[in-house]
Amino acid sequence: MFEIPAAMLSWFYGHTNSYIIAIALMSVIVMAITTPLTLKSTKGMLEMQKLSPEMRRLQNEHRNDKQKLNEEMMKLYQENKVNPMSSCLPIFAQMPVFIVMFRILRGWTYEPDQHAEINPIAAATLRATGTAVQQFPGFIPRYMSEGSDLFQSIYRTLKIEEIGLDLSHSPAQAISENPLTGIIYALLVVVLGGLYFGQQRMVAARAALSPTMSPTQQKVMQYLPVVFAVFQIFFLTALVIYYIFQTLLRILQQYYITKKFYGEDGLGRQAQQAGEAARAQQKESGESGGFFAQAKRDLAAGRPDNDADKDADKKGKDAKGSKPAPPKGGRPTGQSKRVTPPKSRPTAGGKNGSDGGKGRPTPTRKQAEAAKNRPKSSGKKKKKS
Numbered sequence: 001m002f003e004i005p006a007a008m009l010s011w012f013y014g015h016t017n018s019y020i021i022a023i024a025l026m027s028v029i030v031m032a033i034t035t036p037l038t039l040k041s042t043k044g045m046l047e048m049q050k051l052s053p054e055m056r057r058l059q060n061e062h063r064n065d066k067q068k069l070n071e072e073m074m075k076l077y078q079e080n081k082v083n084p085m086s087s088c089l090p091i092f093a094q095m096p097v098f099i100v101m102f103r104i105l106r107g108w109t110y111e112p113d114q115h116a117e118i119n120p121i122a123a124a125t126l127r128a129t130g131t132a133v134q135q136f137p138g139f140i141p142r143y144m145s146e147g148s149d150l151f152q153s154i155y156r157t158l159k160i161e162e163i164g165l166d167l168s169h170s171p172a173q174a175i176s177e178n179p180l181t182g183i184i185y186a187l188l189v190v191v192l193g194g195l196y197f198g199q200q201r202m203v204a205a206r207a208a209l210s211p212t213m214s215p216t217q218q219k220v221m222q223y224l225p226v227v228f229a230v231f232q233i234f235f236l237t238a239l240v241i242y243y244i245f246q247t248l249l250r251i252l253q254q255y256y257i258t259k260k261f262y263g264e265d266g267l268g269r270q271a272q273q274a275g276e277a278a279r280a281q282q283k284e285s286g287e288s289g290g291f292f293a294q295a296k297r298d299l300a301a302g303r304p305d306n307d308a309d310k311d312a313d314k315k316g317k318d319a320k321g322s323k324p325a326p327p328k329g330g331r332p333t334g335q336s337k338r339v340t341p342p343k344s345r346p347t348a349g350g351k352n353g354s355d356g357g358k359g360r361p362t363p364t365r366k367q368a369e370a371a372k373n374r375p376k377s378s379g380k381k382k383k384k385s
Contacts, residue, residue, distance in 0.1 A: 001096075001100060002100060002103055002104055002107075002142075002143040003143050003144075005026070005100055005101065005104055005143075006104050006107075006142075006143035006144040007144065007145065007148070008026065008029065009022055009023075009026050009104065009144075009150065010144050010145065010148035010149065010150040010151065011148075012025045012026060013148075013149055013150040013153070014148065014149040014150065017149075018162065019160060019162045019167055019238065020162055020163065020241055022150070023105075023238065023241055023242050023245065024245045026101070026242070027242055027245040027246050027249060028245075028249065030097055030101065030246070031246070031249040031250070031253065033097065034094050034097060035253055037093055037094060038094075038253060038257075039257065039260075040086060041086070041088075042257055042261060043086070043261070043267065044082070044083060044084075044085075044086030046261060046267045046270075046271040047080070047082045047086075047267070047271075048082060048084060049271040049274060050267070050270050050271045050274045051076060051077075051080060051082060051274070052274050053274055054076055055073065055076070058072045058073060058076065101242060102239065103143070104142075104143055105236060105238045105239050105242060106236060106239070107141060107142030107143055108139065108141050108142075108154055108160060108167075108168065108236075108238060109139050109160070109168045109236065110139055110140050110141065110142045111138070111139055111140070112140055137156060137158065138155065138156035138157045138158050139154050139155065139156070139157060139158070139160075139168070140155060141154045141155065160238065164184070165184065165185070165237055166237065167236065167237045167238040167241070168236060168237075168238070169185070169236070169237055170185075170233065170234050170235055170236055170237065171185035171186055171188065171189055171232070171233045171234075171237065171240065172233045172234050174237070185237060185240075186233070188237065188240050188241070188244065189229060189230070189232050189233050189240060191244060192229045192232055192240060192243055192244050192247065193226045193229035193230065195244065195247040195248065195251065196225035196226050196228070196229050196247060197223075197225070197226050198251060199225070199247060199250055199251050199254060200223075200225055200226075202251065202254045202255065202258065203254065205258075206257075206258055206262055
């Protein structure tokens with residue numbers, strides 16, 4: 001997987017005798033391979049966005065039936081000849097290209113005396129050629145033929161110099177060795193960051209025509225590559241130069257995408273109108289967008305939504321032995337506790353229709369005077385004979 005791109009890079013160097021030009025030509029080949037994938041990914045994303053009103057309608061109709069929703073969605077994709085994976089697979093397909101070029105350029109500065117302990121194959125190769133590992137000076141380029149001009153120009157050297165730059169050094173290493181000359185290496189990183197920012201500005205301008213992200217997400221996507229450029233200070237200068245040429249070509253690629261898809265009647269304009277219609281449907285239904293809102297709706301779909309379901313759940317709980325609810329307007333069945341009427345409540349049997357509360361009724365004034373004049377009893381009961 002690494003030998004073929006390395007052989008192509010060696011072929012470019014053999015015809016140009018320049019490391020930088022060979023790297024630039026290699027970046028052109030890489031972009032020629034990845035551009036069709038990028039165009040396919042962009043087209044698939046816009047086609048999916050164009051179907052967003054219909055997708056929103058199906059989600060509202062079948063929110064409680066996931067199987068039916070999936071069937072209707074697949075039917076919608078087939079009728080419109082849209083592949084939902086077409087916007088994702090090309091992006092993943094570009095990752096191996098990035099890894100391959102990183103490994104090849106990083107392999108220019110392979111030093112066996114530093115990797116002998118972790119790479120026994122390199123140590124065995126040096127011993128087979130009669131060279132001690134500790135005595136071997138310089139680099140052994142990896143993944144390329146020993147007879148190529150590029151291999152011979154790097155083999156047993158400690159520097160890869162061109163236009164006053166050592167491509168085998170990282171900007172951080174160059175600055176630490178000589179801050180004055182290291183400024184040139186730092187400027188390369190600054191140029192790369194500026195190119196990243198310009199590329200993302202073009203993407204943000206398209207987002208204004210066909211918005212698919214919030215303003216906060218657009219800012220994050222705009223400044224995140226700039227942060228990535230800062231970490232390039234620890235990469236080889238050869239890699240920094242490769243990324244500079246790659247970004248220049250990507251800017252041209254984004255310009256072409258804008259002209260192709262975002263014209264007057266382009267797919268991007270149609271996707272914009274469909275996105276606005278989908279958001280209008282969302283506002284009418286009173287639903288909030290986003291992943292978490294959709295997950296909340298999916299969880300709510302599994303709960304009982306009507307009184308019949310709630311009554312069924314209630315009956316199921318009663319059948320398991322839970323206490324039944326007390327009937328309205330009466331005392332719960334089985335209640336044996338005696339309830340004492342309040343003191344202020346009248347009791348039956350009082351004079352003049354009144355009970356007088358607890359105990360005997362209160363005597364009148366005449367009854368009180370008669371009680372005073374009444375002779376007192378001895379308190380002893382007579383025994384019956």
